[in-house]
Amino acid sequence: MKKKYFRILLWLTVIPILLVLLCNFAINSSAEGKTFSRIEEVPKNKVGLVLGTAKKLSDGRPNLYYSYRIMATVALFEAGKIEFVLVSGDNGTQYYNEPTTIKKDLIAEGIPQEKIFLDYAGFRTLDSMVRAKEVFGLEKATVISQKFHNQRAIYIAERKGLTAIGFNATDVTGNSGLKVHLREYLARVKVFIDLIFNTQPKFYGERIEIR
Structure with missing residues (x-):
């Protein structure tokens, strides 16, 4: 009986790990x-699609992921x-607006x-990639x-009919x-769940032409 429970416990541990590794391998290989x-x-x-994130961390410190994406965008331009530049991010409340904040900093760095x-409706990477094609016509x-985020975004984009490459902003080390x-790793598993269930963006909206 103990051996039976041990085998069950073993499979319950091994299968999720294998699933994570397979999803990770598929996304890395695709990109x-x-x-x-x-x-x-x-x-x-023609267009660089910068994926939004918060400018500051919850403790008030600068978010280096944000700073490095600004620098990468300016360097490309x-x-x-x-x-x-198409800025896609979360605008969930009147107090939190990733796209507008990023736009202000890009303008300050010299981008017209x-x-x-x-x-404003890039709530998730899935939303950003699908809307880039369906709303902005890319x-x-x-x-x-x-890089890790670009790899996931490219995988999603290609399954949604958008040809994408990634320019890697500097990564963040430490804790x-x-x-x-x-x-x-969990976000990559979620990619496949979304594809299986054909998850759609939260919003679509009227077509916007970039020119």
Whole structure:
């Protein structure tokens, strides 16, 4: 009897781990050769899609994931690798508005206001990628985030009919970086759950042309 329960417990432990590893492998493999860390190597695209995050952490400290994405976006624009920026992020309440905050910082760094478009309903990476195609009419885009996030975004994009490459913002090390990377494993499993159930963005809306 004890052996039976032990085998059950073993399978209940092993199967979730295998599932996580398989999802991680599939996403990494799909994005192989499609993310770039050097400006001179990244192909040119009309639109750079920067994925939103909070400017500050819950304890008030600056969020380095945010700062590095701003820097990466500005570097791409200044190098002529993108002509427009689409900022996609969470605008869930009147007190929390990722797209507008990012836009202000991009303008402060020299990107003209008329070159920046905002997607206020990018509540999740899935929403951002689907809306980039269905609402903003993109056929291809350069996603701007950290490498692990770009890989997941590219995987989602390609399954939704959007051709995407990624420009990798500098990653974050230390405890905060470790926590984010651990959560990423679960986020990658969620990708496949969403695909199986054909999860849709929270909102669509009227078509917006980037030009």
